[in-house]
Amino acid sequence: xxxxxxxxxxxxxxxxxxxxxxxxxxxxxxxxxxxxxxxxxxxxxxxxxxxxxxxxxxxxxxxxxxxxxxxxxxxxxxxxxxxxxxxxxxxxxxxxxxxxxxxxxxxxxxxxxxxxxxxxxxxxxxxxxxxxxxxxxxxxxxxxxxxxxxxxxxxxxxxxxxxxxxxxxxxxxxxxxxxxxxxxxxxxxxxxxxxxxxxxxxxxxxxxxxxxxxxxxxxxxxxxxxxxxxxxxxxxxxxxxxxxxxxxxxxxxxxxxxxxxxxxxxxxxxxxxxxxxxxxxxxxxxxxxxxxxxxxxxxxxxxxxxxxxxxxxxxxxxxxx
Numbered sequence: 553x554x555x556x557x558x559x560x561x562x563x564x565x566x567x568x569x570x571x572x573x574x575x576x577x578x579x580x581x582x583x584x585x586x587x588x589x590x591x592x593x594x595x596x597x598x599x600x601x602x603x604x605x606x607x608x609x610x611x612x613x614x615x616x617x618x619x620x621x622x623x624x625x626x627x628x629x630x631x632x633x634x635x636x637x638x639x640x641x642x643x644x645x646x647x648x649x650x651x652x653x654x655x656x657x658x659x660x661x662x663x664x665x666x667x668x669x670x671x672x673x674x675x676x677x678x679x680x681x682x683x684x685x686x687x688x689x690x691x692x693x694x695x696x697x698x699x700x701x702x703x704x705x706x707x708x709x710x711x712x713x714x715x716x717x718x719x720x721x722x723x724x725x726x727x728x729x730x731x732x733x734x735x736x737x738x739x740x741x742x743x744x745x746x747x748x749x750x751x752x753x754x755x756x757x758x759x760x761x762x763x764x765x766x767x768x769x770x771x772x773x774x775x776x777x778x779x780x781x782x783x784x785x786x787x788x789x790x791x792x793x794x795x796x797x798x799x800x801x802x803x804x805x806x807x808x809x810x811x812x813x814x815x816x817x818x819x820x821x822x823x824x825x826x827x828x829x830x831x832x833x834x835x836x837x838x839x840x841x842x843x844x845x846x847x848x849x850x851x852x853x854x855x856x857x858x859x860x861x862x863x864x865x866x867x868x869x870x871x872x873x
Contacts, residue, residue, distance in 0.1 A: 572604025574764045576630075576637075577644075577753070579611045580622040584629045587768065587798045590837050594795045595766035596635050596858070597841075597865045605638040607760060612645045613752055633834055634855030644756055651747045652699070654755040654785065655740055658710065659696035661784050664740065666692045666706035682736040687711055699741075707748075708741040716776040716783075722793045723870050724769070729776050738777055750774060754781045757790060766793040795870060798840055830854045842869035 576592045578584065584592070599606040608627070612618055627641070658664065667686040674682050686692050686709070694708060712735060718728045729735065740751040747755075753774075757765065772794050782789040831850065834857050839845055843865065849857055 572599055572602040572764055573607065573761050574599035574604060574766055575607040575609050575757070575760065575762050576635075577609040577611050577756075578626050579614075580618045580626065582619050582622055583625045586833070586837070589629070589633065589833070590795060590798055590840055591766065591768050592630060592635055593633075593834070593837050594793070594841055594870070597861055598764065598766050598793060598867055600862045601865045601867070604764070606635075607639055607642060607762070608637040609642040609644060609756060609760065611749075611752070612643055613648070614746055615645065632854065633830055634853070634858040642756070642760060644752060647752075647756060647759065648747065650759055651752055651755045654758070655708070655747070655751060656696040656699055658740065658751075658781065658784050659694055659699055662693065662695075663711040663784075664694040664699075664708055665689070665711070666694055667709045667737075667739075668706040668743075682709075684711075684713070684737060687737060705743055707739045707743045709737045709739050710780075712737045712777065712780060715780040719775055719779055719792065721772070721775075722791055723867070724772070724794055727772060727775070729773055734773050734776070750777050750781065754778050754785075758782075758785070758787050763788070763790045764793065765790045766795065768797050769794040770797055793867070793870075795841065831857060834858075842866075842871070844869075 574595050576595050578588055578592075596606050608630070610623055610626075612623070630637070655664075665687050669682070669685060686706075692706075699708070715735065717730055717735060718726060721727050738750055739748040741747055756762075775792055775794075779789050831852060831854055834854050835845055835849060838857075838861060843861060849860060852860065
């Protein structure tokens with residue numbers, strides 16, 4: 553299976569695809585853990601249940617956070633759990649020319665502006681909720697021709713005052729976001745020149761014709777922001793599926809930032825001196841996702857379990873998981 557980066561042409565059109573296209577988009581900041589595997593499994597199953605494509609995108613745009621060797625580790629783990637992707641692996645860092653094209657299109661809305669407020673400034677002024685101080689400064693509005701010439705010590709933000717505050721999730725149903733924190737303006741390009749997550753993920757999903765997004769519920773409040781960008785760009789929004797998080801014994805979401813155990817660490821519980829097979833790990837994931845676990849599945853290999861659930865998967869069961 554090829555792991556070469558996908559070559560892409562930013563001038564190509566991005567037609568709405570009739571085929572179901574989903575993706576798994578990990579950041580190469582460490583090895584996969586149970587939570588990220590759950591997102592991979594859910595996105596894979598939902599795509600394959602519809603005879604769709606499942607793509608891999610490595611979100612490596614912030615090179616300072618990248619852990620050497622983690623890309624190979626992530627891809628090897630996916631393969632070892634029977635999750636095989638379609639097409640070549642897509643690397644976000646190779647798509648920056650397209651990101652630039654997209655932000656220039658967004659700038660035509662007249663809603664971008666330069667913001668030189670630090671987090672400390674915002675915390676002191678308004679308890680961490682951005683008060684739009686720089687937005688009301690008319691001389692800081694950025695046009696599409698000024699994207700590269702704005703103040704180097706400022707971030708580029710977008711006016712979200714007229715943005716979305718609700719959307720329909722395919723698992724969690726109607727979702728509303730009305731707090732000041734959720735409705736504040738957000739960054740599209742950081743002051744260090746790196747494109748922010750909200751911009752890059754929308755640009756890449758459009759570029760790859762992604763029409764179904766499956767991810768953890770911790771990213772739920774990013775969805776209104778991303779839908780706002782889709783509307784500005786006059787692109788069709790994907791359908792969203794936010795799955796329940798896997799938490800630790802302190803009810804904290806598993807993540808690399810809190811050093812959650814990697815899959816390899818889960819497979820070998822040092823405190824119990826017990827090896828857990830990949831099949832057992834996989835079945836725990838399916839159980840978390842609300843799927844019925846037949847006793848006969850425990851004797852199967854990971855890929856055999858995956859193939860079983862392609863036929864027997866039921867997204868509606870996630871609601872009660």
